Amino acid sequence: MTRKEDPRTIRTQEMLKNAALTLLNDGLSINQLSVQKVTQTALLNRTTFYLHYQDIEGLIAQLTQEILQELTDKIEALIQVQDIDEKKQLVQLLDYLYTQRHHLLILFQLDQFENHLFQLLKKLIEIRRHNIKSTKKTYVDSQIKTASIVGVIMWWLKNGLHLSSDYIAEQIHLMYKA
Structure with missing residues (x-):
């Protein structure tokens, strides 16, 4: 019970x-x-x-965990959606990140946030690319793509909010059209 x-x-x-x-x-x-x-x-x-x-670190840990869980849930939900194309999926993710930007900018101070975002986006990329068979080339390819997308997203949230989520999604989509 x-x-x-x-x-x-x-x-x-x-x-x-x-x-x-x-x-x-x-x-x-x-x-x-x-x-x-x-x-x-x-x-x-x-x-x-x-x-x-117990202390301020306990409060920050709980707050961080809740924000990361919400981000995880959102990206996991996007991973499950199969009836929209990658660009629309990316726009939805960017729109969500934009609405949560104040909390996310705080989390940028923590190393674990960038790593968590990296792992979530890597999973999204690999599932969307159907990388079932993992080779050294596909591993490096997904690592590089993920790192650059995380970098673009972090730059956008810190410095580029004058650009729309549609524009950023289009630029990312153009970089990785394949």
Whole structure:
């Protein structure tokens, strides 16, 4: 029997996570976050924080895990869609990334984010390319394609938001038309 979580616990954790995100969006780096800053922003006390998290790293770990899981779910859903072409699939992914850009830009501070995005996109590329038989050439090919797509996406989210997701998808599609 699974235990239902108390709505007050969920609400308090959301307040703490939102406070951390607010501080990060306001320009603090992850290293500058503190329990005191988060609780002041959330209008909660430190004791409440420690009822839910062991330390600030615990809060960041949970927040990171939730954002990465949401990203994973979105890309996994796109992998399953077979009735749209690759370009439309890429546009949908870019549109999603655009809407989540504030959270993702925060995660760019963490090494694990880029690696996670790389693994998800590599899986998407390999499935879409039907790379069932893996050879040294196809391995390198998918690695290079994935690395360049991750690089383009990260550049776009950091510096190129004046360009539409359609435009970026078209440029990526043109690079890898084969």
